[in-house]
Amino acid sequence: MMDGLKIELGRRYLFSASHRLHSSKLSEEENRRVYGKCNNPHGHGHNYVVEVNVSGAVDPATGMIANLADLDGFVEKEVIEPFDHKSLNEDVAAFRENVPTTENICKEIFERLKHFPEAKLERVRVEETGNNTFEYAGEEL
Amino acid sequence: MVYLTRKLEFSASHLYHNPALSAEENKRIFGKCNNPHGHGHNYTLEVTVAGEPDPVTGMVLDLKELKEILEREITQRMDHRFLNYEVAELKGQIPTCENIARVIWNLLEPKISKGHLHKVRLYETPDLYADCYRNGAHRA
Numbered sequence: 001m002m003d004g005l006k007i008e009l010g011r012r013y014l015f016s017a018s019h020r021l022h023s024s025k026l027s028e029e030e031n032r033r034v035y036g037k038c039n040n041p042h043g044h045g046h047n048y049v050v051e052v053n054v055s056g057a058v059d060p061a062t063g064m065i066a067n068l069a070d071l072d073g074f075v076e077k078e079v080i081e082p083f084d085h086k087s088l089n090e091d092v093a094a095f096r097e098n099v100p101t102t103e104n105i106c107k108e109i110f111e112r113l114k115h116f117p118e119a120k121l122e123r124v125r126v127e128e129t130g131n132n133t134f135e136y137a138g139e140e141l
Numbered sequence: 142m143v144y145l146t147r148k149l150e151f152s153a154s155h156l157y158h159n160p161a162l163s164a165e166e167n168k169r170i171f172g173k174c175n176n177p178h179g180h181g182h183n184y185t186l187e188v189t190v191a192g193e194p195d196p197v198t199g200m201v202l203d204l205k206e207l208k209e210i211l212e213r214e215i216t217q218r219m220d221h222r223f224l225n226y227e228v229a230e231l232k233g234q235i236p237t238c239e240n241i242a243r244v245i246w247n248l249l250e251p252k253i254s255k256g257h258l259h260k261v262r263l264y265e266t267p268d269l270y271a272d273c274y275r276n277g278a279h280r281a
Binding site: 007008064 | 239274
């Protein structure tokens with residue numbers, strides 16, 4: 001519809017995972033100083049909320065930007081399945097070297113979802129807890 | 142620029158069915174939402190108006206006025222209604238979150254007397270929503 005309006009779809013997902021904030025580029029003492037409790041060697045966990053926004057033309061036959069079942073399936077396969085009930089440091093290759101801060105988790109999720117074939121990925125927002133939220137929209141943000 | 146947001150809830154039923162498609166295609170595309178008797182949601186609407194606060198009143202737009210506009214245009218039209226059959230603006234459209242958000246935008250935009258409509262966000266459930274705003278608008 002050429003009415004100058006833009007429509008985005010927002011969808012929230014959940015996963016639970018553990019992580020440890022520890023940088024191989026810092027000394028033990030610096031790691032403790034920088035990351036505090038989050039540097040606990042055995043790790044700790046969070047219930048993460050992932051909010052995904054996609055945009056595109058609304059198909060007049062379906063009324064949808066993207067079929068929700070397809071979006072859910074894509075996010076499940078790319079993010080939820082590999083992250084849920086995992087140790088992010090141990091089980092997700094991207095975080096072997098990269099510290100799994102929520103900033104980096106947000107960027108990693110964006111990279112994994114940006115190839116969704118049915119709509120344009122606008123941004124990814126991750127809540128680590130109800131009080132901490134991170135957002136990434138690719139490099140233009 | 143200041144952005145003011147007002148929330149409102151309404152409850153309505155709907156179903157997804159495109160008469161141009163076969164029964165099987167409808168079932169495949171729309172799944173549970175194709176149930177012929179419909180189903181319902183508690184919708185949450187967030188309406189954001191942008192503008193400069195009036196130097197005398199300190200307001201972008203009087204919240205009472207916005208509340209009345211929302212009551213008249215949205216609540217009375219959609220609350221406790223079957224969206225497919227009772228909302229004229231949705232006739233011939235599948236009442237998805239995307240389409241309802243656009244209809245709400247078109248109902249509200251001409252009624253906003255001060256500032257301008259910046260964004261409409263419509264939650265169908267806490268985990269699913271659609272945003273509508275002008276192409277190229279800054280996303281506050």
